Amino acid sequence: MASSSNSLAMLGPAIFEKLSRDNFLLWKAQIPSAIKGARFMGILDGSSKAPAKTMSVEKADKRKEEVLKPAYEAWQVQDQQLLNYIVNSLTKDVLASVATVTTSAEAWAALETMYSSQSRAKSTNLWLQLSTLKKGNIGKPIGDAELISVILLGLNYEYNPIVTSVMGRVDPIPLNKLYAQLVTYETLLELLHENYNNDGFSSSANSAS
Template sequence: MGLSFHLTAAHHVFSTLPPNPLSANAVTEKLTRSNHSIWEAQVLSAVRGARLYGHLTGASTPPVKEIEDKDGKKVSNPVFEDWEARDQQILSFLLTSISPGILSHIAKTKTATDAWAKLEAMFASQTRARAVNLCISLANTKKGNSSTIDYFTKMKIFSDEMAAAGQPITDDELVEYILTGLPAEYKSLVTSLVTRVESVTVDELYS
């Protein structure tokens, strides 16, 4: 009888824990030093979809840990326990989506908000520097002796990496960069494209 009672009580305790709404949202690409924007997009999509974004920003503040019962005694606040359980689920989701090299920087964080703030601070300056370097590469890269395909591919990769760094450029901007890097023998092509009324898409330029 006593054993049955304890098992029933234990089942009741565990059944009240909130299910993890992020358990089915595995991040396919773990965070490294070179893919922060892609990783962030995956994480934010999952967290916002579960309506838990406030746990990352700090907008969801924890309730008080203890409350008074009917006798005026301090007891654990079940609302806080539920909030903490949810926050730890989100923190676990973040930790399991990070590569070992990055994980060591946030392994000691206690809440999802703390972990997110550390990651954002860590990558903010790195992302800006990467975007600046890519912009310089786009401006300075010339076709030279490269084949047309190799030159176009290199410039397209720079553009894709700008987008991955959170600083996407438009098709018009990429076309301008590509045309600027062409040698003199392409002058007639450049002139005809620049004087067109309609914008030239990247695919049209490649053709």
């Protein structure tokens, strides 16, 4: 495990784009590289679990006493440094959502649960809005090709595989087929996010609203 002072320095400067209620994906894109570079990712995703907290030592008078294990203290220092790094990257409104968490993994899980689902829902809402979009004031519906372009431009980075696939086609994709692909892909994203949260974290997000 890297030393706490070196790891803290490797996290670098504070996140420039602080997390608000509507920029989760942009905020999240800034986080992993700094954390991986500082070798903190194991703490964040739960794979580097806290060591046993105490150990029994025998004192000079033969009595035994429970004391903190050095390995636990070192882990706790890194975890709290990481928690502080995450907290400092949040706006005041979002900070209230993780005010009661005590570890970096709990904070990350809570933010993932609350805001990633909102980002995916925005993609679906965009589709619903565009399906009734009119061009100018003449009430003329937008053509399929133009509508598809607007839809692709409005998708977030999680949909890059869909965007790349459509842009690489020789023949234009029908609008109904694009919609079917988006629905299928969004369902897959939901399953992946659920499995990630269930397997990787013990979330305390249910306590937040």
